[in-house]
Amino acid sequence: MTDSHAAQPETLMALDGVTLAFGPKVVQQNVTFNVRRGSIFAVMGGSGCGKSTILKSMIGLLRPTAGRYLVDGEDYWAADDTHRVEVSRRFGVLFQSAALWSSLTVGENVALPMQMLTHMDPVTVRRQVELKLGLVGMLHAIDQYPSEISGGMKKRAGLARAMALDPDILFFDEPSAGLDPITSARLDDLIMNLRDGLGATIVIVSHELPSLFTIADDGIFLDAQTRTPIAHGAPSWLRDHCDDPQVHAFMHRERTETQSGRTD
Incomplete structure (x- = not known):
């Protein structure tokens, strides 16, 4: 008899009911997801949905107003300053x-x-x-x-x-932004090689569809209007299977823009 738990990927990081706000302005609320060890996890969504704010909280720059952020099962923000510094030494950040x-x-x-x-x-x-x-x-x-x-x-x-x-955990904020397609593709290859060669776990914020479809094996989609996550899964899976109108429009926008002649 096979042990089903043995095949389950290990959770390295998790957000559990996290709310992020600046004073009375809520950026995202009730954010819950797990990041598997060795995965490339994408934080996706349109402009102003809070992608970079999520990343800032995960690297220790912004304390949530509610919820927990777990690293290896320990609550990062409930720990003392010394322990948080030790955990943060495991992080590498590409701005x-x-x-x-x-x-x-x-x-x-x-x-x-x-x-x-x-x-x-x-x-x-x-x-x-x-x-x-x-x-x-x-x-x-x-x-x-x-x-x-x-x-x-x-x-x-x-x-x-x-x-x-x-570090065994890398955070990338729009790594392909402003790069031409060939340079962006080379950077994608480099990111995957680092994951495979070094065993790093990567969290990436991006709106670049070719990059997302190529490198990310899991992710979450944030909605700016409701200020909540509305879809969870690999970008390629969300493209092919998610029927939420906002997610569908985001995942298929390049095809729509090409057909309509948009170049911006």
């Missing part, structure tokens, strides 16, 4: 704009978390920087400044910095 320090070289940007948060000696830091940049194909730009590299290269450099402390 939408890459957020590189313009006055530092690419290598110095990647080195910064190691210099601030570890006791590595300079030689070890340099080796780790070279390793991380090598993983994202950016070793050749180690001594260049952000102003000297392209948008796609900045995203890859930001990804290298997100991996600086060898």
Whole structure:
């Protein structure tokens, strides 16, 4: 007799009835979902639905007004500051704009978390920087400044910095935003290789359909009007099977825009 529980993927993170608000303004309420270990989980929805706000809460920048955020079964926000810092050391974050320090070289940007948060000696830091940049194909730009590299290269450099402390959880905020289709596809391949090669769990905020369909194996769809999640599943599954009008319009919008001649 097969043990059905043995085949169930392990939950690494979970939001349980989370409400996020800024004063009286509720952004999202009663948000509940699980993120499986080793998955690429997408937070989806139209503009202003609260995708990035969810991400800010998950990386520890915004405390929920209600509900629980669990990491490995422990309530992140109920823990003391010391424990939250320890848990946050497991996080790596790629911000939408890459957020590189313009006055530092690419290598110095990647080195910064190691210099601030570890006791590595300079030689070890340099080796780790070279390793991380090598993983994202950016070793050749180690001594260049952000102003000297392209948008796609900045995203890859930001990804290298997100991996600086060898996190097992990565958060990406619109990683493909502003990139051309070829560069975006290469970044998608890189993200999947990092998941497969490093065993990382990835949470991604994105509205880029080709990227979502390619890399995400689970996700949640947020509605801006009701300020609640209205669909849950892999983007490709939601595209083919979800009959909610808003989800359907979102998942099929590129086909509609092409037929109508829109290019914006």
